[in-house]
Structures are given as structure tokens and as C-alpha cells.
Amino acid sequence: MAGTRYLAVRPINTLIKMDFKIGIVTASDRGSRGEYDFLTGEKVMDVLKEYIKTDFETVHQVIPDEQDQIERGLIELSDKHGCQLIITAGGTGPAPRDVTPEATESVCHKMLPGFGERMRQHSLQFVKTAMLSRQTAGIRNNTLIINMPGKPRSIRQCMEVIAPAIPHTLQLIGNEKIELQ
Amino acid sequence: MAGTRYLAVRPINTLIKMDFKIGIVTASDRGSRGEYDFLTGEKVMDVLKEYIKTDFETVHQVIPDEQDQIERGLIELSDKHGCQLIITAGGTGPAPRDVTPEATESVCHKMLPGFGERMRQHSLQFVKTAMLSRQTAGIRNNTLIINMPGKPRSIRQCMEVIAPAIPHTLQLIGNEKIELQ
Amino acid sequence: MAGTRYLAVRPINTLIKMDFKIGIVTASDRGSRGEYDFLTGEKVMDVLKEYIKTDFETVHQVIPDEQDQIERGLIELSDKHGCQLIITAGGTGPAPRDVTPEATESVCHKMLPGFGERMRQHSLQFVKTAMLSRQTAGIRNNTLIINMPGKPRSIRQCMEVIAPAIPHTLQLIGNEKIELQ
Numbered sequence: 001m002a003g004t005r006y007l008a009v010r011p012i013n014t015l016i017k018m019d020f021k022i023g024i025v026t027a028s029d030r031g032s033r034g035e036y037d038f039l040t041g042e043k044v045m046d047v048l049k050e051y052i053k054t055d056f057e058t059v060h061q062v063i064p065d066e067q068d069q070i071e072r073g074l075i076e077l078s079d080k081h082g083c084q085l086i087i088t089a090g091g092t093g094p095a096p097r098d099v100t101p102e103a104t105e106s107v108c109h110k111m112l113p114g115f116g117e118r119m120r121q122h123s124l125q126f127v128k129t130a131m132l133s134r135q136t137a138g139i140r141n142n143t144l145i146i147n148m149p150g151k152p153r154s155i156r157q158c159m160e161v162i163a164p165a166i167p168h169t170l171q172l173i174g175n176e177k178i179e180l181q
Numbered sequence: 182m183a184g185t186r187y188l189a190v191r192p193i194n195t196l197i198k199m200d201f202k203i204g205i206v207t208a209s210d211r212g213s214r215g216e217y218d219f220l221t222g223e224k225v226m227d228v229l230k231e232y233i234k235t236d237f238e239t240v241h242q243v244i245p246d247e248q249d250q251i252e253r254g255l256i257e258l259s260d261k262h263g264c265q266l267i268i269t270a271g272g273t274g275p276a277p278r279d280v281t282p283e284a285t286e287s288v289c290h291k292m293l294p295g296f297g298e299r300m301r302q303h304s305l306q307f308v309k310t311a312m313l314s315r316q317t318a319g320i321r322n323n324t325l326i327i328n329m330p331g332k333p334r335s336i337r338q339c340m341e342v343i344a345p346a347i348p349h350t351l352q353l354i355g356n357e358k359i360e361l362q
Numbered sequence: 363m364a365g366t367r368y369l370a371v372r373p374i375n376t377l378i379k380m381d382f383k384i385g386i387v388t389a390s391d392r393g394s395r396g397e398y399d400f401l402t403g404e405k406v407m408d409v410l411k412e413y414i415k416t417d418f419e420t421v422h423q424v425i426p427d428e429q430d431q432i433e434r435g436l437i438e439l440s441d442k443h444g445c446q447l448i449i450t451a452g453g454t455g456p457a458p459r460d461v462t463p464e465a466t467e468s469v470c471h472k473m474l475p476g477f478g479e480r481m482r483q484h485s486l487q488f489v490k491t492a493m494l495s496r497q498t499a500g501i502r503n504n505t506l507i508i509n510m511p512g513k514p515r516s517i518r519q520c521m522e523v524i525a526p527a528i529p530h531t532l533q534l535i536g537n538e539k540i541e542l543q
């Protein structure tokens with residue numbers, strides 16, 4: 001996939017069998033040119049570890065803000081890597097190259113509008129412009145895909161309110177139970 | 182309609198002419214096999230009586246979680262039975278067989294996203310997983326269709342916040358005025 | 363355009379070069395017949411002046427509640443008049459002739475669901491029926507289009523919560539910075 005770079009799958013804890021895989025997609029033109037946005041994916045992983053107790057491994061992708069490339073990345077993480085959860089970071093604003101929600105909707109079989117509503121509502125306490133985020137969430141087979149903002153601080157704020165709904169959603173779409181911290 | 186069972190139309194008060202008809206659709210695989218989900222429809226009616234003062238009659242349907250069957254049930258309640266209001270119960274989650282919102286959107290001419298937003302926002306006070314409900318509302322001709330959760334307690338919580346908007350909505354789409362308790 | 367009436371472009375301050383143009387569309391069957399709904403557009407302009415410090419000029423249109431006519435009006439204000447911001451007033455309810463959100467969605471390349479959510483949520487403090495408004499917002503090229511209710515008081519209430527997000531949104535879609543009061 002042109003423009004996409006991969007980090008190796010990294011086990012968090014090699015002593016325990018890990019079945020829980022989380023895909024992290026950073027949508028970023030700069031990042032995909034190898035500049036600095038791998039950092040965003042690392043930050044997402046740090047935030048995930050704060051909230052999720054069950055061991056997990058992650059597959060990172062940094063993809064330019066092109067809808068078809070983000071779609072292919074999401075499909076690959078879901079269908080090939082078998083990620084039960086995919087977190088995207090970035091590309092949710094109103095600018096012409098912000099296309100992550102469109103890519104998400106395109107690959108999902110079911111949308112979950114409540115996730116976007118909840119994240120915007122919560123973020124509004126911190127930034128007056130929260131309402132212009134178009135972030136959403138949806139289901140592809142048994143994968144839950146959730147759009148997050150691109151800024152690490154905003155990612156933590158969003159995770160704070162949606163983490164409590166993640167384990168139940170994953171179970172309802174056919175996955176094993178995971179535990180939060 | 183295969184898989185659909187009907188309860189007889191039941192007058193609440195036979196002394197007063199009743200023009201107000203409410204359709205109740207329980208989306209449930211178990212219920213449509215004759216197990217126990219007629220109870221859900223009864224509970225919905227109990228909650229409606231708590232909030233609506235104007236006499237009404239109800240038409241109950243218990244339909245399996247199949248989109249085309251739910252669509253046909255909604256169309257029948259609206260077009261044939263002339264229900265001004267239809268309440269669905271169940272089938273709003275993220276699981277593969279939760280298809281009530283899809284069926285609702287498919288038969289409606291206009292969607293009312295504010296109802297789903299409001300119900301999720303309110304339910305969040307009671308359950309952390311409220312954001313994963315996909316419930317919505319819409320208009321088919323002069324019928325207002327509102328999706329509710331499947332659990333009686335959640336139905337009451339939702340009715341509490343949407344009841345105040347029901348009479349005005351019904352009037353705006355061409356129906357007579359009804360009164361709340 | 364049959365049924366559409368125009369007010370002349372009116373400079374607010376002729377001493378300063380004005381590049382910021384705001385289109386105001388009043389969707390109203392009565393107004394387009396020349397009755398009294400030009401007043402709505404005037405009220406929208408008054409509210410805009412309370413919130414926006416940067417000089418702007420406005421182009422008013424009063425259009426009947428016909429989707430295709432509203433679409434053509436929005437396209438003209440965006441493509442021909444070069445309005446960076448368009449505010450619509452009215453036509454957001456559930457009635458059959460309320461079609462402003464449909465017209466908006468039809469001409470926009472990107473929707474911003476957070477604006478409608480935020481306005482409904484805020485309006486709920488004032489009217490119990492806020493949830494039945496279907497108002498939304500979206501982007502057509504570098505024009506931000508925002509639906510408002512038809513009542514002047516409700517317009518002010520909505521502007522209060524969305525004004526803080528307007529300057530940043532306009533910049534993100536390629537426009538110059540504007541300042542709020």
C-alpha cells in the first residue's frame with residue numbers, strides 16, 4: 001500500500017497468551033512521509049494501557065489523509081490482522097483532507113453515533129471548538145472502529161468517556177470479554 | 182407475515198371515542214417464537230399510560246430481528262392501522278441482529294436525530310454503556326416512529342425525556358392534539 | 363429563481379474594506395410571498411453583529427420551503443456571491459414542508475453533526491421540544507452553512523453556543539481569520 005508504513009506487532013507482555021489485538025491508525029500526511037507522527041500512535045498506545053487491563057498487542061499504521069488508503073488500512077487491520085478494536089487518530093476535522101470519518105463509515109456495516117456525540121460533548125468542557133470534530137464509531141464484522149482526535153491530550157479526554165463502553169460493545173459483536181483498569 | 186404475532190387491539194376506555202392509536206413493536210427473536218417478550222409490549226403500554234392522558238388504543242406486534250420483517254410491521258402499523266405513534270422496543274444495539282434503527286430509517290421519510298441524542302444523553306446517567314444504543318426516531322407520513330431500548334426500566338427512562346416533545350411533533354405532522362399526564 | 367426575493371447587499375461599514383460575506387436564507391412560504399419574513403433575516407443580521415467583530419456584508423434571500431429552491435439559493439450564495447458563511451433560518455422541524463436540512467445536506471460536501479447536536483442540547487434548556495429540530499451544518503467548498511431555527515429568540519440562543527467555533531472552522535476550510543466580539 002503506497003504511502004503506508006508499518007511498525008512491527010509488539011507484545012506488551014510475552015508471558016501471557018494474547019488474543020486481544022488493537023489496530024492504531026494515524027491519519028496524517030506528514031506522518032506517512034516519515035516525519036513525526038509515529039509519536040501519535042505511541043501516545044494512543046500509552047492511553048490504551050492506562051485504561052485497558054487485559055493484555056493486548058497493537059498493530060500501528062501511519063496513513064496519509066487519503067480516503068481510499070485509510071479504508072484499505074482499516075480493512076487490513078480488521079480482516080487480515082484480526083484486530084477486535086481499531087483506534088484512528090486524526091483526520092476528523094472540517095478541512096478538505098480530513099476524511100477519516102468518511103473512510104470509517106465506508107468500511108463499517110453499522111454506525112454507532114453515540115460514541116461521536118459523547119466524545120464531542122465531553123471535549124466541549126475543554127475546547128470551545130469540540131463541536132467541529134466529525135469523529136464517529138462503527139462496526140466492521142467483529143471489529144469496533146473508533147475515531148479519535150489527533151492531539152494526544154484530546155485522545156486521553158475521549159478515552160476517558162468511551163472506555164467504559166468498549167468491553168460490552170466488543171462482547172456484543174462476538175469477542176471475548178476484556179477488562180478495564 | 183411469517184414470524185409475526187398480533188395481540189388484539191385493546192381499548193383502554195370504551196366510554197370515550199378513541200382516535201389515537203399507538204403501535205408497539207417488540208423486536209425480538211425469542212418473543213416472535215412465542216417465548217416471553219409479549220411482556221415487553223405490555224410494559225411499553227404501561228409506561229405510555231403513565232405519560233399520555235389522551236385515551237389511546239394500541240396494536241402490538243412481536244417481530245423477529247429481521248430488517249425486512251420489522252419494516253413490513255412498521256409500514257402496516259402506519260399505513261393500514263393508522264397509528265399516529267409507533268414505539269419500537271429492542272434491537273438497537275451493536276450486535277449483528279440488532280436492526281431496528283435500520284428498519285426505521287428505511288421506512289421513514291424524515292429522520293429526527295435529536296430524539297436518539299436526547300435518550301442516549303439521559304440514559305448515560307444510569308448506564309455507562311448508553312452511548313452504544315443506536316436508537317433513533319423518524320416520520321413516515323403522519324406517523325412518528327420512536328426506537329426504545331428493550332429493557333422496561335430503560336424504556337421508562339427514555340419516555341421521561343421524550344414525552345414532552347411527542348404532542349407537538351404529532352401536531353406538526355398533521356395529527357390532532359393529544360395531552361400528557 | 364421563481365419565488366425568491368433578494369435584498370440588496372448592504373455594507374455594514376463602508377470605510378473598511380470588507381471581504382467577509384455572510385449569506386442569510388430565510389426558508390419561509392409566507393416570506394417568499396412577500397408577507398413579513400424579511401424580518402427574520404434582519405434579526406439574524408442583528409444577532410450576527412452582536413457576535414462577530416470583523417466587518418461583514420450580507421446577502422439576504424427569502425425562499426419558499428421547497429428543497430430544490432433552497433438548494434439553488436445556497437449554491438448561489440456560496441458559488442456566485444462567495445459567502446464564507448451562510449445562516450439559514452427556519453424549515454428545520456418535522457413538518458412535511460420543513461426541508462432546509464435536506465437542502466443543506468444535498469449541497470454540502472461534508473457534514474458537521476456536532477453543530478446540530480450542540481444547538482439542540484443548548485436549546486433544551488429553554489424549550490422541551492428542542493429535540494425535534496433537525497438543524498445541521500456542513501461545508502460546501504470554503505463555505506460553512508449552518509441551519510438555525512426560525513424564531514429570533516431561538517436564533518440568538520443557538521448563536522451563543524456555536525459562535526465560538528465559527529472562526530476556527532472558517533480558517534480550517536481556507537478562509538481568512540475573523541474575530542468575534
